[in-house]
Amino acid sequence: MAAEPAFAVTAGEPDTLRVSGTLGFATAAAALAALRAGLRDGTRHTLDLAAVETCDSAGMACLLAVLAEARVQGRELTLEHVPTGLRTLAQVSGVDTLLG
Numbered sequence: 822m823a824a825e826p827a828f829a830v831t832a833g834e835p836d837t838l839r840v841s842g843t844l845g846f847a848t849a850a851a852a853l854a855a856l857r858a859g860l861r862d863g864t865r866h867t868l869d870l871a872a873v874e875t876c877d878s879a880g881m882a883c884l885l886a887v888l889a890e891a892r893v894q895g896r897e898l899t900l901e902h903v904p905t906g907l908r909t910l911a912q913v914s915g916v917d918t919l920l921g
Contacts, residue, residue, distance in 0.1 A: 830855040837901075838865050841872030844880025844907075853883045860887065863896065871902035881910055885919055 828848040833839040838859045844852055859865060868884070870876075876884075884900065884907075891898035899921055911917040 828852050828855075830859050832859070832865075833869055834867070836865050837867040837869050839869045839872060842874055844873055844876040844883060846877060846879040849879040849883045852880065853886060856883070856887045857890070860891065860898070863894075866897060867899050867901055869901045870904060870907070873904050873907070876904060876907040876910070878910065878914070881907060881914070881916075885916060888919060888921075 828842040828844065828851060829840075830852070831839045831841070838856070840852075840856070842848070856868070868887070873880075888898055888900075903920055908917065908920070911920050
């Protein structure tokens with residue numbers, strides 16, 4: 822039996838959440854819940870993706886959902902250290918401008 826892909830959201834700098842591991846079909850629901858919880862208090866404005874190992878279309882959709890929710894709430898949320906694979910996927914999908 823294959824191990825469950827790892828995913829984590831941890832507090833970083835005072836206004837940053839660090840995202841690590843796999844953002845994909847198997848982790849997207851948990852990732853979305855963790856990101857929403859981490860952003861709930863409104864003090865975090867940056868998602869650091871430096872430790873994201875892999876990201877597929879479900880992971881990208883999760884990030885886009887969080888960015889859209891922040892915009893609706895009138896909050897600015899930025900992504901740092903976006904992995905090359907995620908940028909490429911966003912370009913192919915025509916949503917690269919949404920990642921910032």
